[in-house]
Amino acid sequence: MSDAEPLLAVEDLRTVFHTDREEIHAVDGVSFEIRAGETVGLVGESGSGKSVTARSILGLVDSPGAIEEGSIRYRGEELTDDSWDRHRGDIAIVFQDPGSALNPVYTVGNQIREALKIHQDLRGAAARDRAVELLEDVGIPDAATRVGEYPHQLSGGMQQRAVIAMALACDPDLLVCDEPTTALDVTIQAQILDLLAELQREEDLAILFITHDMGVIEDATDRVNVIYAGEVVERAPTDALFENPQHPYTRALLRSIPGRTPPDETLPTIEGEVPTPTGPATVCRFAPRCPDAFGACVEVHPDQQDVSEGGDDRSAACLLHDDRYPNEMGTGDGTDGGGPDERSVAAAAENTNYGAVDHGGAPPETGVAGDVNGQGAAGGVDDVGDEGGGEI
Amino acid sequence: MAGATSDRERASTVRPTGSTALVWAGAGVALFALEAGALATFLTGMVADLFAFVPPLGPAQPAVATLAEWANAAQSAAREVPTLLSRETIPNGGYWNGRRWVGTFLGLEPALAWAVRVALVYGYAFACAGWAILGYRLYRREIRPTDWSPRDDVVDRFRSHTWGKFGLLVVFMFVVMAVFAPALGPTTVEQNMRESYSHEFSYWNSDAGEVQTTLVGQANLQSQSTGTSSRVMPFTYDDYNRYHPFGTLPTGRDLFTFIATGSRISLIIGVLSVGLSALLAASLALVAAYYRGRVDLGMVLLSDAVMAMPQLLLLIMLTQVLAETWIGGIYSGAFVLALIFAGTGWTYMWRSVRGPALQVAQRQWVDAARSFGQKPRVIMRRHMLPYITGYLLIYGSMTLGGAIIAIAGLSFLGLGVSPPTPEWGRAINLGQDYVTTGSWHISLIPGLLITIVVTGFNALGDGVRDAIDPQSDSAGGAAAGRGGGA
Numbered sequence: 001m002s003d004a005e006p007l008l009a010v011e012d013l014r015t016v017f018h019t020d021r022e023e024i025h026a027v028d029g030v031s032f033e034i035r036a037g038e039t040v041g042l043v044g045e046s047g048s049g050k051s052v053t054a055r056s057i058l059g060l061v062d063s064p065g066a067i068e069e070g071s072i073r074y075r076g077e078e079l080t081d082d083s084w085d086r087h088r089g090d091i092a093i094v095f096q097d098p099g100s101a102l103n104p105v106y107t108v109g110n111q112i113r114e115a116l117k118i119h120q121d122l123r124g125a126a127a128r129d130r131a132v133e134l135l136e137d138v139g140i141p142d143a144a145t146r147v148g149e150y151p152h153q154l155s156g157g158m159q160q161r162a163v164i165a166m167a168l169a170c171d172p173d174l175l176v177c178d179e180p181t182t183a184l185d186v187t188i189q190a191q192i193l194d195l196l197a198e199l200q201r202e203e204d205l206a207i208l209f210i211t212h213d214m215g216v217i218e219d220a221t222d223r224v225n226v227i228y229a230g231e232v233v234e235r236a237p238t239d240a241l242f243e244n245p246q247h248p249y250t251r252a253l254l255r256s257i258p259g260r261t262p263p264d265e266t267l268p269t270i271e272g273e274v275p276t277p278t279g280p281a282t283v284c285r286f287a288p289r290c291p292d293a294f295g296a297c298v299e300v301h302p303d304q305q306d307v308s309e310g311g312d313d314r315s316a317a318c319l320l321h322d323d324r325y326p327n328e329m330g331t332g333d334g335t336d337g338g339g340p341d342e343r344s345v346a347a348a349a350e351n352t353n354y355g356a357v358d359h360g361g362a363p364p365e366t367g368v369a370g371d372v373n374g375q376g377a378a379g380g381v382d383d384v385g386d387e388g389g390g391e392i
Numbered sequence: 393m394a395g396a397t398s399d400r401e402r403a404s405t406v407r408p409t410g411s412t413a414l415v416w417a418g419a420g421v422a423l424f425a426l427e428a429g430a431l432a433t434f435l436t437g438m439v440a441d442l443f444a445f446v447p448p449l450g451p452a453q454p455a456v457a458t459l460a461e462w463a464n465a466a467q468s469a470a471r472e473v474p475t476l477l478s479r480e481t482i483p484n485g486g487y488w489n490g491r492r493w494v495g496t497f498l499g500l501e502p503a504l505a506w507a508v509r510v511a512l513v514y515g516y517a518f519a520c521a522g523w524a525i526l527g528y529r530l531y532r533r534e535i536r537p538t539d540w541s542p543r544d545d546v547v548d549r550f551r552s553h554t555w556g557k558f559g560l561l562v563v564f565m566f567v568v569m570a571v572f573a574p575a576l577g578p579t580t581v582e583q584n585m586r587e588s589y590s591h592e593f594s595y596w597n598s599d600a601g602e603v604q605t606t607l608v609g610q611a612n613l614q615s616q617s618t619g620t621s622s623r624v625m626p627f628t629y630d631d632y633n634r635y636h637p638f639g640t641l642p643t644g645r646d647l648f649t650f651i652a653t654g655s656r657i658s659l660i661i662g663v664l665s666v667g668l669s670a671l672l673a674a675s676l677a678l679v680a681a682y683y684r685g686r687v688d689l690g691m692v693l694l695s696d697a698v699m700a701m702p703q704l705l706l707l708i709m710l711t712q713v714l715a716e717t718w719i720g721g722i723y724s725g726a727f728v729l730a731l732i733f734a735g736t737g738w739t740y741m742w743r744s745v746r747g748p749a750l751q752v753a754q755r756q757w758v759d760a761a762r763s764f765g766q767k768p769r770v771i772m773r774r775h776m777l778p779y780i781t782g783y784l785l786i787y788g789s790m791t792l793g794g795a796i797i798a799i800a801g802l803s804f805l806g807l808g809v810s811p812p813t814p815e816w817g818r819a820i821n822l823g824q825d826y827v828t829t830g831s832w833h834i835s836l837i838p839g840l841l842i843t844i845v846v847t848g849f850n851a852l853g854d855g856v857r858d859a860i861d862p863q864s865d866s867a868g869g870a871a872a873g874r875g876g877g878a
Contacts, residue, residue: 058763063685088765095756103757104542105778111757114774115764148537163760170764 005076006033007206008057008091008174013070015049015056025277026052026065028230034174039200039207041221041238043214043253047274049230050210051096054178057208058093059084074174089119089170096179098159102151108135108162109147115169134165139195157188161195168199174206175199181216193220214257218242226250229285230277232304236314246307246316248292284319296325416523416530423520429473436467477516477575482509484578487633488596489603495594502635503627506578513575517568546782549859556855559789562848569652570659577649578635585645586812588612595632606632612644620830626837639833642822651838654814658845660723661730661809662795666788668734673741674784678772681749682758688746695739703736708807715810724813729802733795741787745780752779782860789853793846800842816842 015027027049034040044050055061057072059079072079074087095101102111112131116122122130128147135143138161151159160180167175177196181189193216200207209221217224217238224241226234226249234247245251254260255268272289284290287297296319305321308314319325424431443460474481484505486495497505532544550556569576583591588609595611597604615630617623617640624630624640626647638647676695680688707729714720714728722728752758753776761771796816802808803817811818816838823834 055759060759060762063683085765088763091763093760093763095760097756100756101760103755103775106774107538114761114766118765150538150541152542153538166760166764 007036008034009073011071013056014068015052015061016068017065022278025230028277028281030232032225034206034208036206037204039209039221041217041224042210042227043217044227045274048227050227051178054176054210090172091174092167092170092172093176094163094167094180097183098163101163104151107148107150112166112169115166119170134168138165156184160192176208178210214253229274234316237312240312247318248290249286416527419523423523426476429475432470436463436470439463440467477513487594487603506635510576513572546859550855553855553858555851559848559851559855563852566845570655573652573656576652579646579649581653583608584649615640615644616642617831618642623831626833638837650814650819654816657726657809657815658796658799661726661799662792664730665733665795666792669738669741670784670788672738673745676742677745677749678776681753682772695742698739707732711807724810726809729808744787745783748780748783752776786853786857789849793849796846
């Protein structure tokens with residue numbers, strides 16, 4: 001994609017958890033790249049596989065989970081169990097809840113020094129001085145005192161700054177921020193985002209920013225990957241994504257940002273919840289909740305379709321953009337009239353387990369298509385037409 | 393006694409000054425100086441024993457022999473250093489010469505001299521404990537840079553736990569008895585039991601009206617407690633002016649000396665076996681919790697297999713098999729017993745700490761440490777172990793009580809620690825024929841002591857548990873269950 005080797009390239013990553021009852025495909029074919037110095041967002045609902053992606057990148061997936069397929073390359077080198085150890089510290093992580101990322105029985109300085117000892121071979125007074133410097137860098141006032149304090153003595157924002165200082169002690173090239181602002185209140189969120197932006201400028205850090213907060217994504221990232229049920233459904237430069245989302249899921253997410261709805265209207269929501277992917281994807285996992293779903297959506301798994309406009313490099317995994325599956329909008333319209341709503345797609349999908357559809361003896365494809373088309377017309381397929389996204 | 397001590401300390405630390413630490417250190421030196429000789433004797437004696445136990449190895453043998461000689465010389469030199477709490481400083485063995493007591497401390501009667509020594513020993517021990525508590529407070533208030541650390545709450549909760557403090561008091565007094573056993577007894581094991589026919593002593597023969605000498609062994613024969621007519625009851629003298637705080641055994645030997653010395657072996661086996669179990673249980677629990685999956689499953693199977701072995705049969709078999717070997721000879725077989733207890737007992741402790749270990753392994757700071765490349769061994773020690781030491785303390789304290797019962801039970805059955813070495817269970821066994829007679833004290837006293845000590849260890853465990861986890865009554869069990877199911 002880019003002429004330079006990306007800092008981190010994740011390709012077709014599949015992380016599966018084998019529980020006693022079922023296999024959970026928490027991350028199911030995720031691919032993205034991060035280039036040096038840029039901020040890439042990974043956004044999705046709870047349970048969509050964001051954090052497992054982060055843990056996979058850091059090699060922190062534990063039994064019963066395992067990375068089944070795919071590759072994670074750091075500066076072109078495949079990360080395996082051996083090479084991970086060599087690159088420990090090149091990729092550092094900032095966790096969601098700073099209160100539990102710091103060990104309460106050791107002082108903040110003690111924990112920063114632990115990382116310093118491993119990565120910069122600093123001990124004693126030198127390590128202490130460096131720890132104070134790091135705390136100053138992340139904007140902790142009176143760092144010389146704070147370095148000897150226990151985590152509980154710091155406020156939530158301070159704790160998160162300390163966690164960031166700990167990550168920086170490894171001197172990383174890539175910082176994985178797993179919902180770093182979720183546990184903090186809004187004013188502190190803004191401060192932490194500013195801090196991360198500043199650190200990125202100063203240290204030329206690449207940042208993988210994982211969050212469910214579209215507002216944070218808009219503020220903080222250069223490019224975004226929207227993830228749903230373990231799959232990336234849309235990837236695009238941040239501005240382009242917010243201007244003109246191509247995947248129905250992204251559109252629904254953007255509609256549900258509080259600030260974007262007029263104050264007197266009810267905030268639109270996405271009905272239902274993220275399904276737990278218990279098998280390989282054979283259909284579109286968003287179809288049951290998708291206002292634009294049509295027949296093929298519950299039969300075919302959508303591939304990434306290039307939806308680039310101008311110089312932007314973007315794609316969406318949606319059949320609306322796949323020429324092979326013309327969305328039969330309008331053809332079957334009227335036969336069902338107002339037709340069933342999207343629940344019927346969900347029901348059909350469940351009944352058939354995303355497989356062959358038995359619909360009143362009619363040939364499966366046409367049966368479902370007929371059902372859905374009525375609903376599709378009533379839903380948001382018109383929007384796609386308006387925005388011209390469907391034509392590419 | 394403890395309450396009074398701590399009140400005094402509270403008063404003295406209300407207004408801390410810069411010189412408090414110095415005063416505290418000075419008090420420590422003074423306390424140490426009183427018993428420096430005893431400590432030196434103990435240490436040099438241990439080194440000498442260690443050399444004596446080194447199996448004869450070819451080339452190193454002469455060097456070891458020389459070292460052993462030095463150690464012995466050092467021990468005898470250390471013996472010469474006067475200490476406050478020795479039976480030489482405050483002797484209670486003496487005789488009535490018709491007008492006054494000869495050879496006892498300040499000419500007091502033997503019972504009083506013995507009581508003075510016992511009171512001094514316990515007074516000294518409580519002074520040391522008070523000194524340590526004072527030091528902790530001083531550290532907490534003045535030396536430590538932070539005002540509060542998570543451990544403080546645990547200590548404070550324990551301080552308000554009466555049942556736990558009772559347990560601590562009992563355990564402390566038991567430990568003091570074991571540590572100061574030679575100084576506490578009215579006579580010594582050597583003189584009264586092992587070599588009673590090579591020690592002579594003087595006594596006032598009231599029939600003849602003069603001071604005579606006799607062998608200890610001969611005197612013992614006349615001091616037996618074997619029923620109602622012939623008995624030496626607690627807190628009485630026998631016919632030879634010898635004072636017996638707990639009366640005598642059926643052999644005429646002194647029961648108090650027997651029990652004081654026996655407390656040592658109970659404590660040593662208990663601490664050794666529980667320590668080894670805790671070490672095994674903690675390391676295996678940490679490994680199982682860190683790696684989970686197959687490693688964990690393998691350890692579950694291993695511990696189940698060990699649990700399935702009949703512990704008593706294994707104990708009897710191994711003590712018999714190993715009785716004639718060098719390892720069976722260490723400390724009258726106590727060492728082997730401790731090893732067997734540890735080898736079979738770790739499974740229960742492992743099961744108990746595995747849940748908490750699994751829980752702490754899921755904490756984010758463990759992931760954080762892994763993410764920056766900390767070694768698994770260091771993560772287990774630094775980031776996981778602190779969270780299970782509390783549980784180890786609780787289960788260790790409770791298991792220790794069980795170990796003391798088990799050792800006594802084995803001795804009662806005639807197994808375990810071999811006969812000349814005093815052991816509480818054997819005292820009960822020796823007295824069981826006389827329980828219904830006037831010599832009921834022989835079984836009753838050690839039996840009561842075992843009950844009190846084991847209750848003390850359990851109470852201490854309860855107190856520690858409530859201090860570490862205030863919600864342990866309900867939440868603790870559920871949390872452990874959750875962790876275990878994960």
